[in-house]
Structures are given as structure tokens and as C-alpha cells.
Amino acid sequence: MNKIVANVEEACEGIQDGMTLMIGGFGLCGIPENSISELVKLNVTGLTCISNNAGVDDFGLGLLLQKKQIKKMISSYVGENDEFERQMLSGELEVDLIPQGSLAERCRAGGAGIPAFFTPAGYGTEVAEGKEVREFDGKPHILESALTADFAIVKAWKGDTAGNLVFKGTARNFNPMMAMAGKITIAEVEELLEPGELNPNEIHTPGIFVQRIFQGKGYEKRIEQRTVRQK
Amino acid sequence: MNKIVANVEEACEGIQDGMTLMIGGFGLCGIPENSISELVKLNVTGLTCISNNAGVDDFGLGLLLQKKQIKKMISSYVGENDEFERQMLSGELEVDLIPQGSLAERCRAGGAGIPAFFTPAGYGTEVAEGKEVREFDGKPHILESALTADFAIVKAWKGDTAGNLVFKGTARNFNPMMAMAGKITIAEVEELLEPGELNPNEIHTPGIFVQRIFQGKGYEKRIEQRTVRQK
Amino acid sequence: MALNKNEIAQRIAQELQSGWYVNLGIGIPTLVANYISKGIEVEFQSENGILGMGPFPFEGEEDADLINAGKQTITALPGAVYFDSATSFAMIRGQHVQLTVLGAMEVSETGDIANWKIPGKMVKGMGGAMDLVASADNIIVAMMHTNRAGESKLLKSCSLPLTGVGCVKKIVTNLAVLEVVKGGFKLLERAPGVSVEEIKAATEGTLIIEGDIPEMKL
Amino acid sequence: MALNKNEIAQRIAQELQSGWYVNLGIGIPTLVANYISKGIEVEFQSENGILGMGPFPFEGEEDADLINAGKQTITALPGAVYFDSATSFAMIRGQHVQLTVLGAMEVSETGDIANWKIPGKMVKGMGGAMDLVASADNIIVAMMHTNRAGESKLLKSCSLPLTGVGCVKKIVTNLAVLEVVKGGFKLLERAPGVSVEEIKAATEGTLIIEGDIPEMKL
Numbered sequence: 001m002n003k004i005v006a007n008v009e010e011a012c013e014g015i016q017d018g019m020t021l022m023i024g025g026f027g028l029c030g031i032p033e034n035s036i037s038e039l040v041k042l043n044v045t046g047l048t049c050i051s052n053n054a055g056v057d058d059f060g061l062g063l064l065l066q067k068k069q070i071k072k073m074i075s076s077y078v079g080e081n082d083e084f085e086r087q088m089l090s091g092e093l094e095v096d097l098i099p100q101g102s103l104a105e106r107c108r109a110g111g112a113g114i115p116a117f118f119t120p121a122g123y124g125t126e127v128a129e130g131k132e133v134r135e136f137d138g139k140p141h142i143l144e145s146a147l148t149a150d151f152a153i154v155k156a157w158k159g160d161t162a163g164n165l166v167f168k169g170t171a172r173n174f175n176p177m178m179a180m181a182g183k184i185t186i187a188e189v190e191e192l193l194e195p196g197e198l199n200p201n202e203i204h205t206p207g208i209f210v211q212r213i214f215q216g217k218g219y220e221k222r223i224e225q226r227t228v229r230q231k
Numbered sequence: 232m233n234k235i236v237a238n239v240e241e242a243c244e245g246i247q248d249g250m251t252l253m254i255g256g257f258g259l260c261g262i263p264e265n266s267i268s269e270l271v272k273l274n275v276t277g278l279t280c281i282s283n284n285a286g287v288d289d290f291g292l293g294l295l296l297q298k299k300q301i302k303k304m305i306s307s308y309v310g311e312n313d314e315f316e317r318q319m320l321s322g323e324l325e326v327d328l329i330p331q332g333s334l335a336e337r338c339r340a341g342g343a344g345i346p347a348f349f350t351p352a353g354y355g356t357e358v359a360e361g362k363e364v365r366e367f368d369g370k371p372h373i374l375e376s377a378l379t380a381d382f383a384i385v386k387a388w389k390g391d392t393a394g395n396l397v398f399k400g401t402a403r404n405f406n407p408m409m410a411m412a413g414k415i416t417i418a419e420v421e422e423l424l425e426p427g428e429l430n431p432n433e434i435h436t437p438g439i440f441v442q443r444i445f446q447g448k449g450y451e452k453r454i455e456q457r458t459v460r461q462k
Numbered sequence: 463m464a465l466n467k468n469e470i471a472q473r474i475a476q477e478l479q480s481g482w483y484v485n486l487g488i489g490i491p492t493l494v495a496n497y498i499s500k501g502i503e504v505e506f507q508s509e510n511g512i513l514g515m516g517p518f519p520f521e522g523e524e525d526a527d528l529i530n531a532g533k534q535t536i537t538a539l540p541g542a543v544y545f546d547s548a549t550s551f552a553m554i555r556g557q558h559v560q561l562t563v564l565g566a567m568e569v570s571e572t573g574d575i576a577n578w579k580i581p582g583k584m585v586k587g588m589g590g591a592m593d594l595v596a597s598a599d600n601i602i603v604a605m606m607h608t609n610r611a612g613e614s615k616l617l618k619s620c621s622l623p624l625t626g627v628g629c630v631k632k633i634v635t636n637l638a639v640l641e642v643v644k645g646g647f648k649l650l651e652r653a654p655g656v657s658v659e660e661i662k663a664a665t666e667g668t669l670i671i672e673g674d675i676p677e678m679k680l
Numbered sequence: 681m682a683l684n685k686n687e688i689a690q691r692i693a694q695e696l697q698s699g700w701y702v703n704l705g706i707g708i709p710t711l712v713a714n715y716i717s718k719g720i721e722v723e724f725q726s727e728n729g730i731l732g733m734g735p736f737p738f739e740g741e742e743d744a745d746l747i748n749a750g751k752q753t754i755t756a757l758p759g760a761v762y763f764d765s766a767t768s769f770a771m772i773r774g775q776h777v778q779l780t781v782l783g784a785m786e787v788s789e790t791g792d793i794a795n796w797k798i799p800g801k802m803v804k805g806m807g808g809a810m811d812l813v814a815s816a817d818n819i820i821v822a823m824m825h826t827n828r829a830g831e832s833k834l835l836k837s838c839s840l841p842l843t844g845v846g847c848v849k850k851i852v853t854n855l856a857v858l859e860v861v862k863g864g865f866k867l868l869e870r871a872p873g874v875s876v877e878e879i880k881a882a883t884e885g886t887l888i889i890e891g892d893i894p895e896m897k898l
Contacts, residue, residue: 001481001505001541026728026765027751029744052765079804089802097803100727101769101811105345108766112548113555113597114336115367117348119773120814124792124845127810136346136376145367157745162505162514162541168432169745169762170729176764180552195541201399202433204764206513206543208483208505208558221744224751228739232699232723232759257510257547258533260526283547308587316584328585331509332551332593339548343766344773344815350555351596355574355627358592388527393723393732393759400527400544401511407546411770426759435546437731437761439701439723439776452526455533459521 003163003213004192008038011186011212015151017044018071022107022147022178023051023061024154027080027224030171031060032155034188034216039064050074050149052103052174054084059222068092074147076100080224099127102144104177109146111180111209116145152182155216156205159189160198163207172204179209188216234394234444235423239269242417242443246382248275249302253338253378253409254282254292255385258311258455261402262291263386265419265447270295281305281380283334283405285315290453299323305378307331311455330358333375335408341377342411342440350375383413386447387436390420391429394438403435410440419447463655464636465678470604472497472680474563474634477602478504485509485554485594487564488532490604494563505541507559509550509590514542531590551590555597562598564591566605566630568620571667573630573642575603576622588625595626607635607664614666616640616647637661639678646670651678681873682854683896688822690715690898692781692852695820696722703727703772703812705782706750708822712781723759725777727768727808732760749808769808773815780816782809784823784848786838789864789885791848793821794840806843813844825853825882832884834858834865855879857896864888869896 005011012035015021021039025031039047040063047070054073055062064070065083072094078084087093098106099121109117118141122128132143154175157168165187167175179185187205192215236242243266246252252270256262270278271294278301285304286293295301296314303325309315318324329337330352340348349372353359363374385406388399396418398406410416418436423446465473471493478484478494480503486492495506495517506515508530515530516537524535538544553559568576575595578588595601608614616633633640638661639651646668649661654677662669683691689711696702696712698721704710713724713735724733726748733748734755742753756762771777786794793813796806813819826832834851851858856879857869864886867879872895880887 001483001503026749027747029728029747029751075805077805077807085802095803097805099806099810100765100808101773101815104765104769105343108552109348111556111558112336112552113557114348114350115372116365117340117345119345119811121773121811123814125810125842127806134347141346160541162543164541164543166432167762167764169743169756170726170747171745172762172764173729174765177766180556180558195539198543200512200514200538200542200544201397203543203545206545206549206553207541208507208513208553223742223744223753224747225753226742227736227752227754228742229736231738232701232721257531258529260510260529260533306587308589310586320584326585328587330588330592331547331590332555332597335547335551339770342774342776343770344775350593352555352593354596356592356624358588391759393761395759395761398544398546400525400538401508401529402527403544403546404511405547408548411774411776426757429761431730431732431756431760431762434761434763437763437767437771438759439725439731439771454524454526454535455529456535457524458518458534458536459524460518462520 001162001207003207003210004161005212005214007214008034011035011214012038012042015042015044018046019150020048022149022152022182023049024175024178026052026173028060028222030155030173030175032153032188033219035153035186036060036063040067045069046071048072050147052076052100054078054081056080057083074098076103104174106144106147107177107181110148111177114146116143119144148181150183152178152185154179154185154187156187156189158191158193158198159187159213160193160195162195163187163210163213164198164203165205165210166198166202167204176205179205184211185209187213189213190216190219232393232438234438234441235392236443236445238445239265242266242445243269243273246273246275249277250381251279253380253383253413254280255406255409257283257404259291259453261386261404261406263384263419264450266384266417267291267294271298276300277302279303281378283307283331285309285312287311288314305329307334335405337375337378338408338412341379342408345377347374347376379412381414383409383416385410385416385418387418387420389422389424389429390418390444391424391426393426394418394441394444395429395434396436396441397429397433398435407436410436415442416440418444420444421447421450465653468493469680470634470636473639473678474602474604478502482560483507483558484561485559489565491563491565507553509554511545511547511550512538512542514539551593554593557597557599559598561600562594563602563604564594566603568615568617568622569603569630569633570617570620571646573628574620575625575630576620577625579623591625595629601630603630603633605635607637614664616665616667618667637664643670649675651676653678683871686711687898688852688854691857691896692820692822696720700778701725701776702779703777707783709781709783725771727772729763729765729768730756730760732757769811772811775815775817777816779818780812781820781822782812784821786833786835786840787821787848787851788835788838791846791860792838793843793848794838795843797841809843813847819848821848821851823853825855832882834883834885836885855882861888867893869894871896
């Protein structure tokens with residue numbers, strides 16, 4: 001099963017104004033840099049972006065914010081971004097804030113055909129407003145629904161032409177669940193391999209969840225908070 | 232964090248009559264052979280066993296059935312076992328049959344703090360009796376609840392003293408979800424390693440889900456349906 | 463002449479499209495893998511935890527840790543991947559598997575299927591069948607048109623406990639290819655040499671016959 | 681004298697027990713890792729996907745693919761494991777993490793906590809805090825007893841939008857260690873040299889004082 005596309009242009013074909021996109025990554029870690037650049041180039045607008053964070057002013061999803069391509073962000077935490085703040089406070093940008101665990105589980109649910117599930121997270125807070133509350137074992141929970149996207153765009157360390165993906169370190173984060181939840185899932189990888197080169201025991205995302213895969217290039221992998229100690 | 236116990240006797244300490252146990256495996260593939268033998272030796276009775284299958288007459292959970300240690304089986308498929316059939320038809324054994332995907336997801340939910348979720352599986356069948364039905368996107372779903380166990384007993388290929396587990400091939404099956412859902416989770420492994428010997432990118436079950444781990448021995452790994460072709 | 467089991471599998475194999483992930487049930491469905499046309503690239507999922515399932519191993523190369531959902535020893539093709547049961551049914555329930563082929567004891571004209579339980583007989587369980595039929599967008603039933611007593615298995619409504627409701631799309635039997643549409647079973651193709659009258663006689667449910675019904679090509 | 685941030689962290693570190701998995705929030709909680717007693721073996725979980733988090737890397741050894749939930753570069757200890765965000769919150773929601781330490785803007789005497797939103801100010805989001813407080817069996821809040829305006833942060837009821845309801849068990853501030861019990865904040869320990877009267881004055885919520893209140897030992 002060959003999922004390979006020639007380049008980022010081909011990978012992003014069909015992404016249109018007004019679509020809902022899932023974008024993998026946590027902060028600037030594990031984000032699909034090539035595809036984000038291509039979205040800027042395509043200048044698609046009115047996007048709803050589901051991503052744990054919104055990048056920084058000049059990197060990650062911040063690049064799309066600069067060009068006002070995003071209509072709505074669905075995230076758990078959106079600090080570190082002045083342009084984001086300006087657009088949000090001025091009402092140009094809609095923001096839906098979701099507890100991080102609920103965001104991850106809602107993406108997984110979307111990919112796994114689970115339309116809704118109960119979680120204790122957010123009970124008694126404004127997150128619970130309008131949501132069904134039910135007690136289990138004496139503890140109140142709220143009903144959360146699945147999330148899906150027209151396109152999910154993820155970044156992996158290694159991948160093969162069958163779409164199987166392996167992530168590195170904490171760059172895994174939201175990428176595997178989002179890969180499951182995209183109607184079309186695009187994977188960009190640092191290293192693209194032939195079938196059989198990945199050990200089938202060590203694959204994080206089975207290729208069935210991926211529709212298009214390509215060899216990324218020029219990864220900057222910017223570090224948001226460089227913290228070190230002295231030898 | 233050291234989860235190591237000396238042997239199967241120590242691993243199974245505290246397992247008592249009337250408890251609910253989850254037992255990993257699919258058919259005879261990936262079952263915790265050492266622990267099952269120990270359960271026979273301990274002669275604990277009145278057990279509720281959550282396991283996808285019930286073994287064969289003289290292997291796997293069939294060994295516990297022979298000694299009438301099991302009061303109730305929660306499984307998706309229980310063929311291949313005459314003693315099972317006899318006990319079930321005579322009413323000695325309670326059997327709760329659950330769609331395989333719902334069984335897997337209910338174990339995961341139990342481990343993940345999700346008390347209930349909606350699934351389309353079983354709608355309109357006797358599995359749905361007494362369960363809430365709700366439509367999502369015009370399609371009816373039923374509400375299924377989480378499963379947990381006093382002890383979950385799983386079998387892995389490799390493990391380290393921190394309880395991290397790696398499975399091999401299709402012997403993975405239900406083991407990872409059950410490991411999540413046990414109040415106490417026992418892991419028996421073919422190869423027990425020191426911390427750092429497993430690549431942290433390649434671990435299937437993080438050690439946090441495992442309370443006791445030991446080096447298993449004498450694995451028979453019986454094959455249920457030996458199918459081959461000629462060279 | 464009515465088809466044999468291998469010919470039913472052969473006809474179903476014609477339905478497969480390149481790029482599809484396919485789950486094959488036990489029995490006739492398993493045989494479908496033997497008849498994939500050259501140039502059609504599909505990948506087989508087995509719900510116990512493998513994508514990219516290959517043929518049976520050569521004698522002496524069996525691996526107890528590598529089986530299919532029928533508990534048979536198998537092999538893995540290059541590009542295969544193993545996963546746990548929750549992920550496996552995430553693929554199925556999330557409709558990432560494009561085709562499910564499975565056997566049935568009864569199918570109703572509204573697409574209900576019964577294939578797991580006969581009251582009064584030993585019940586072995588539904589395994590993954592309920593998840594598969596409730597989830598798949600595209601389900602083909604492979605079965606004999608009538609049971610051993612000669613009674614139709616294509617019914618107005620199922621008499622046996624159901625596995626799923628309104629989910630069957632297509633049925634390939636030893637006599638015919640049929641589609642479940644509003645109003646009943648629409649006859650699409652006849653087995654070579656089998657007449658429409660024979661199919662009518664073997665079908666208890668409403669049979670919809672429009673125009674000339676072509677013979678299957680095998 | 682009131683404790684500084686490091687001393688608050690130091691006091692909280694005394695609560696840790698061997699075998700615990702611990703999630704430390706941003707700010708004072710992060711500092712707790714610096715004060716673990718010898719012989720106490722705990723493992724740190726960061727909700728972005730690592731168990732067995734180690735100290736910051738040496739200069740030049742930073743890995744952009746290895747960060748904590750505060751987006752800081754970190755290292756992994758032997759026995760560490762990486763996982764995805766759904767699995768991470770399965771650990772948290774499923775109560776496999778024995779202790780969560782996090783900061784707060786307000787805590788109520790019934791254990792409510794507010795730490796994510798100030799109306800009229802830029803809202804950055806709750807991140808993982810709502811999952812953490814709703815799930816953890818054991819939550820310690822690390823904070824100053826009063827805000828910059830000198831107002832108590834231990835209240836009858838929170839004025840800010842809540843992060844979680846009835847979940848805080850213990851609070852360690854610059855002035856005191858308190859437990860949330862039926863009826864209010866039970867004073868357990870005073871900071872060295874801080875009087876019960878000073879703590880009373882700085883606490884708006886009901887303060888329960890039973891017998892002599894010992895000084896913390898650091």
C-alpha cells in the first residue's frame with residue numbers, strides 16, 4: 001500500500017478555505033514544519049485549527065495567525081504569542097479552550113469511532129457549561145464528544161511508504177491521535193523508509209491511519225525554552 | 232522505581248477467592264502461563280475472569296476451569312473448550328459475552344479513568360439490553376461502561392525492572408489495556424532487563440501501569456491452529 | 463451451476479479495490495485472499511492485532527506469537543505492523559477498514575445479520591463480529607443461499623438473535639449476487655447457469671428484479 | 681519568617697513517598713524535584729509524554745524532541761518511557777499518578793481551586809490542569825498565602841473561574857501547611873517564626889486550629 005506523495009505541495013492538495021485541520025505538536029515540539037509553511041504559501045483562510053498550542057509569533061501556527069488565516073483555534077493552552085492575544089482580544093479570532101487530556105481523548109475518540117465519553121475533567125467549571133453531567137461511583141463526570149478534521153497533519157521521525165510512523169521522544173505528543181482523526185491524514189517525516197525497514201513491533205501509528213506521506217526537509221526544530229545546566 | 236518480585240509466588244500474593252482478574256492473551260497467544268499455573272496451585276476459587284477467550288481444555292484458563300476455580304467468565308469468544316461448555320450448559324459457570332472491540336475499549340477505559348463511552352457495536356442485539364441508546368450523526372450507539380480488576384495479569388516479551396513492557400507480534404493483543412485496568416498489575420516476561428536497556432521510544436506499556444514484574448520460565452507457547460504451507 | 467465456496471470467494475475478490483484495508487472473517491471469507499487480481503493492492507487486517515497479514519508460514523517456521531483471529535499461524539508481509547486490541551478496534555469502529563467480508567446464518571431484507579447464536583445450542587460468542595458489522599461502511603456477506611435443510615437464509619426478517627441491524631450492503635451466495643436496497647434484496651447477478659426462477663424459489667425475503675439479470679463472470 | 685519559594689518546595693518534597701509517580705506543575709512545583717530526600721525513589725511524569733524525567737541537559741546536549749510540559753529542554757533517566765498525550769492523560773485520569781503538585785490563584789475551604797483564568801485578562805488556557813485536578817487522588821497546592829495586593833488566596837469560596845471542584849487536599853504556602861477538611865482549612869504547621877495570629881489574619885476562609893500548631897521542619 002503506497003501512501004507516498006512527491007512533496008509538500010502534493011501532500012496538501014485539497015486543503016481549502018474554511019476547513020478544519022488538526023495539527024500535531026506540543027509547543028514547537030513535533031510540529032509539521034513543512035506543511036505549515038505550505039499552508040502559509042497556499043494562503044487558505046477561515047481555518048479552524050485543532051492543535052494543543054498556537055505556536056509563537058514567528059514560528060509554528062503563529063505563521064498562519066500572522067496572515068490571519070485562522071478563524072478559530074481549538075487548543076488547551078495558547079500563551080507565548082502576542083499576535084494571537086491581539087486577535088483574540090479584538091474578537092477577530094475565536095478560541096475554544098479544552099482541557100489537554102480531554103483534547104487528546106476527543107481526538108482519539110474521533111479516530112476510534114467513539115462519538116462521546118465521560119470524563120471528570122472540567123466538572124464544575126465553565127468547560128462543563130451546556131454539557132451533560134452524570135455521576136459514576138459518586139463522582140460527577142461530563143460528557144465530551146469526539147473531534148475529527150478534514151485534514152490531520154502530523155510530523156514523525158521515521159515513516160515508511162505504507163504510512164507507518166515512528167515518533168521520537170516527546171515529539172510524539174498529539175500526533176498519533178490526530179493521525180487517527182483526520183478524514184485525510186498527511187504525515188511528514190524526517191526519514192522515509194521502504195516497507196519492512198521499520199520493525200513491525202516498534203511502529204507507533206499504523207499506516208492505515210495515514211493517507212499521504214512525504215519526506216520533509218530543512219527542519220529547524222526550534223526550542224521554545226532552552227534550559228541547561230553546567231558541566 | 233523497582234517493581235521486581237522474586238518469582239511467580241510472590242507476584243501472585245494477595246490473590247484471593249472471589250476476586251476479579253483480567254488475564255491477557257488472545258486464544259493461547261500471549262497468555263501469562265506462569266501465573267495461570269500458580270493460580271491453579273493456589274486453588275483460589277469463585278474467580279471472575281475477564282479474558283478474551285477461555286483457553287482450551289488442558290491449557291490456558293482451561294486449567295482453572297478443570298478445577299472449577301472460575302465462577303464467571305467475561306469474554307468475547309469461548310469455543311474450543313469442552314469443559315467450559317459442560318459447565319456453562321449445566322449452569323455452574325456464568326458467562327458474560329461482550330463484543331471483542333467493546334471488551335478491549337472497556338478495559339482501556341477502566342485504566343484511563345473513562346467511566347463510560349458510546350459505541351455502535353451491539354446496538355439492536357441482546358448485548359444492548361438494558362443499556363442506554365443514543366443517536367450520534369443519525370446512527371444509534373449504546374453506552375458501555377469501564378471494566379477494572381483486582382489483579383490484571385499480563386505476559387510480555389521483554390520488560391525492565393521499572394515495569395516497562397514490550398510485546399512481540401500478535402501476542403500483544405489485550406495485554407496493554409488490561410495492564411492499565413488492574414488495581415494491581417502483574418507482568419511476567421520472557422526477558423527481564425535493567426532500566427535503560429529498553430529504548431524509551433519502543434515501550435508499549437509504560438511501567439506506571441505495572442506493580443509487579445518477574446522473569447517467567449518454561450514457556451510452552453502452545454499453538455492452537457498450526458497452519459503451514461509447503462515450500 | 464451453483465458456485466462452490468471457492469467460487470463465492472473468487473466473485474467477492476472482484477469487489478476489492480486498490481488501496482483498501484480488508485478484514486476477512488473465518489470460513490469462506492478467508493478464501494478471498496487467494497483470488498486477488500494482479501494489480502489490485504489491498505492489505506489484510508486481522509482484529510487480534512496485525513495489518514499486512516501474509517500467507518501461512520512454511521513448515522517449521524511457525525511462530526506462536528504470530529497468529530490471525532482464527533488462531534492460525536500466519537506470516538507478516540514487509541510493511542506490516544502489530545498493535546493492541548483497542549487500537550485494532552479503533553481501526554474498525556473508526557471506519558478505517560474499507561471492507562469487511564463475513565459469513566452469516568441469516569440476512570434480512572433490511573440488512574440485519576445473524577451469525578453468532580442459535581438458541582438452545584452452545585453459544586461460543588460474537589468475537590469481533592458485532593464491532594465489525596456495526597462499524598463497517600461496506601460489508602459483504604459470503605454464504606450459501608439456503609441452509610442444510612434447504613431453507614432460505616435471505617429472509618424478510620431474521621429469526622435468530624441478531625449480530626447487527628441494517629448493516630449488510632451486499633451478499634454473495636452460491637446462487638447470486640444481491641444488494642440490500644430499500645424494499646428488499648436487489649438481484650444483481652446470477653451464478654452461471656442458475657435461473658432467476660431458481661433464485662426466487664430460494665429467497666424468502668422480497669427479491670427485486672429489474673431488467674435482465676446478467677450471469678457472474680468468474 | 682515566611683518561607684521563600686524554594687523552602688515551600690522543600691516542605692512539599694517531604695510529602696513524597698517512595699514508589700510514587702509525581703506530576704509537578706510549572707513554577708514552585710517544579711522546584712520540588714530539587715529537594716527529594718535520599719532514599720526516596722519517585723518518578724516524574726510530564727503530561728506532554730514522558731515518565732522518568734531527568735534534570736536539564738548539559739549545555740550543547742539539548743534535544744528539541746525532548747521537552748517537559750513547560751516546554752523546557754530536559755533529559756530522560758534510565759528506565760524512562762515516552763508516550764502520546766492520550767496515554768499520558770490515561771495515566772492521570774486513571775489515577776496512576778500518586779501526587780500532583782500545582783500552583784493556584786485561589787483555593788476555597790471546600791477544596792475548589794482557581795488557577796487558569798482572570799476575567800478581563802488574557803486567557804492562556806487551562807492546559808492539563810483541569811484533567812490533573814479532577815483526577816488526582818492527592819493534590820498539593822503550592823502558593824503564596826496572599827496575593828500581591830496582600831489579599832488572602834485561601835477563601836470561603838473562589839471568586840475566579842474554577843479549575844476544579846472539591847479536589848485540593850493539602851496546601852503549602854509561605855506561611856503554613858494546611859489540610860482541607862470538612863468545615864475549612866485545618867492548620868497543620870506554621871512556617872518557622874510565623875504565629876498562628878499572622879496565619880489567621882492572612883486567611884479569609886474558615887481556619888480550624890486544634891491544639892498546639894507545630895513549626896515546620898525544613
